[in-house]
Amino acid sequence: MSNYLYPLASLSQLEKSPSREDGIPESLEEDLRAYGCRLIHQAGILLRQKQVAVATAQILFQRFWFVTSMKQFGVGVSNQLPSPWPPLLYRCLTSKDVGMGALYLSSKLEECPLRMRDIINVYDVLLQRSSHSAGPKANQEFRYYPMSYFGDTFYHLKEALVVAEMQILKRLGFNVHVVLPYNTLINYLRLLGLGGNQEVCSKAWGYLNDALQTPVYAMHQIPTIVCAAILLSTRHLNVPLPSTPPNCWWELFDTHWDDVWNVSGYIMRLYRKRSPEDNQLVVGLLTKKDVRRWLEEHTDSSTRQE
Numbered sequence: 001m002s003n004y005l006y007p008l009a010s011l012s013q014l015e016k017s018p019s020r021e022d023g024i025p026e027s028l029e030e031d032l033r034a035y036g037c038r039l040i041h042q043a044g045i046l047l048r049q050k051q052v053a054v055a056t057a058q059i060l061f062q063r064f065w066f067v068t069s070m071k072q073f074g075v076g077v078s079n080q081l082p083s084p085w086p087p088l089l090y091r092c093l094t095s096k097d098v099g100m101g102a103l104y105l106s107s108k109l110e111e112c113p114l115r116m117r118d119i120i121n122v123y124d125v126l127l128q129r130s131s132h133s134a135g136p137k138a139n140q141e142f143r144y145y146p147m148s149y150f151g152d153t154f155y156h157l158k159e160a161l162v163v164a165e166m167q168i169l170k171r172l173g174f175n176v177h178v179v180l181p182y183n184t185l186i187n188y189l190r191l192l193g194l195g196g197n198q199e200v201c202s203k204a205w206g207y208l209n210d211a212l213q214t215p216v217y218a219m220h221q222i223p224t225i226v227c228a229a230i231l232l233s234t235r236h237l238n239v240p241l242p243s244t245p246p247n248c249w250w251e252l253f254d255t256h257w258d259d260v261w262n263v264s265g266y267i268m269r270l271y272r273k274r275s276p277e278d279n280q281l282v283v284g285l286l287t288k289k290d291v292r293r294w295l296e297e298h299t300d301s302s303t304r305q306e
Contacts, residue, residue, distance in 0.1 A: 006179050007172070009066045009218050018069035023295050031282045032070060034213040034270060036061055036099045039130075041212070043103060043122045050112050056178045057099070057106035058212040060168060064098055066218055067171045071291050099123070101164025109176060120157045121146070130283050181208050181222045181229075188226055188253060192241065194234075203233040207267055214266040224255045228263035 019029045037058045044054035100119050107114040125144055132142045147153045169176070185204055189195045207229035211217065216225055227250045234241050241249045250260055285291050 006177050007063060007175050007218070008221070009063075009215070013066045014219060017066055019065060019071065022069045022071040023299065024070060024291065028281070028285075029065070029070065030214070030269070031274075031278070032285060033062060033065060033215060035282050037213040039123070039126055040099045040103055042126055043099070043119065046122045046125070047114055047118055049103070049107065049114060050110060052180060053106045053110040053112050054103070055180055055209075055212055056110055057102040059178050059217045060106060060172070060176060061099055061102040062212075062215045063172055063218045064102070064168055066215070068167075070285075071288060071295065097160045097164040098168065100161050101166075101168050104161060105165050105168055105176065106178075109178070116158050116161055117154070120154060120161065124157075133283075179222055181226050184222050184226045185229065188223075188230060191252070192230070192249060194230075194239070197239065199237055200230075200233050200239055203237065204229040207232050210270055211263070211267050213270055216263045216266050220259055220263055223253045224259045225263055227253055227255045227260045228267065231260055232264055232267065 017029065020026055040057050040061060041054060100123055104114060104119055124147060128144055129142055132138065185208060189201060194200045211225060243249065250257065285294055
């Protein structure tokens with residue numbers, strides 16, 4: 001990853017991420033990334049974690065997938081974990097363990113530490129609920145079945161969490177510096193005379209939080225992302241800003257229109273309607289085993305068609 005004030009994905013990584021090189025479609029990769037970030041966000045709420053730590057975890061999670069494939073991750077982990085694995089552990093060895101590792105690591109970076117047991121228990125609840133909502137009994141009331149307090153499953157998950165944290169540090173080269181956009185947003189809104197507009201401030205803040213579910217924080221610098229949030233907010237609320245050359249407001253912050261529009265597109269794609277089949281596909285591809293099976297099935301079908 002290239003470095004400015006903080007790590008950003010290189011051009012080659014943007015053109016073709018490791019997951020896309022292994023045959024995972026770009027849209028499916030985006031959906032899996034977004035789902036992992038939503039799990040981090042929901043876990044942060046249940047854990048009452050600070051927003052700065054949750055945002056940092058989501059950014060680290062997004063960076064990780066620019067250096068690692070969703071098909072390959074877990075090969076090195078499996079050699080370090082007890083065998084045979086319990087079913088729950090095997091289900092967790094992709095997006096879930098990376099998300100847990102990112103949340104655990106960010107809690108240390110932001111000096112608001114979390115207990116391993118709390119993270120594991122919360123993720124267990126979230127994944128059981130997700131599996132229930134995507135399963136045949138989705139119309140029935142969800143019931144949580146906690147794991148045994150002294151059972152092997154917890155200790156295997158604890159080892160998986162430690163390994164995930166080490167994998168994130170190793171694959172990111174221990175470069176885990178993160179810059180958050182909130183202070184920049186406040187300054188930009190004040191410069192544009194919108195600091196007193198509560199609606200614009202609230203909506204732009206929300207767009208910045210939603211953008212954490214996309215890879216834009218690993219693709220663009222913070223001023224570009226903040227300008228995209230302001231652009232979407234002002235357009236949706238019909239707040240006029242000078243947008244005709246040579247008096248374009250985003251040029252005041254040394255950003256380019258193409259980059260701002262690109263970030264806006266990533267954010268707006270989060271709100272597109274998805275079919276129940278698409279949602280079930282994402283929930284069903286959280287492990288490298290499921291990803292590999294899906295790739296094999298689609299490769300075989302495309303070969304037969306040829």
